[in-house]
Amino acid sequence: MIKFKEFDVGDIHYEEQLEKFQNEHPSAEFVTITGGQTTYEKIWFKYTDDNVDQVELSENQQIVLGWLKEKYTLTGIEPIELFWRLRVNSVKPDYRNSPVYKSYRYMTENAQLQVLQVFSQWAIERKETK
Numbered sequence: 001m002i003k004f005k006e007f008d009v010g011d012i013h014y015e016e017q018l019e020k021f022q023n024e025h026p027s028a029e030f031v032t033i034t035g036g037q038t039t040y041e042k043i044w045f046k047y048t049d050d051n052v053d054q055v056e057l058s059e060n061q062q063i064v065l066g067w068l069k070e071k072y073t074l075t076g077i078e079p080i081e082l083f084w085r086l087r088v089n090s091v092k093p094d095y096r097n098s099p100v101y102k103s104y105r106y107m108t109e110n111a112q113l114q115v116l117q118v119f120s121q122w123a124i125e126r127k128e129t130k
Helices: 014-024 059-075 079-090 099-105 109-128
Strands: 002-008 029-036 039-048
Touching (some): 002 109, 059 079, 079 099, 079 109
Antiparallel strands (some): 002 039, 029 039
């Protein structure tokens, strides 16, 4: 899973934290420095965290994830709009019996967040390989 880590230059221990981070994640890439003038600068790194367990998705989650991937790939619709369409269409009478929208309606908030996480990671990796 791709993650981002920031180090606040205003923290008196940031150099130690940065060194420890770089030892734990030697392939981490420097991304940018933000802040300055009125706030302390922050140093940002991008890294892959292979220690994060992959989320096991339920059948409903997999159905929704498959729909998101398909629509994103075929239509180029922005991710936020895809989630909005999923939500809006799930309550429309014409779509109520569709497996995708029915699966979405039966998902808990936590299940929705897991789908969002997996979809986001998939989309980021997809963009990076193009």
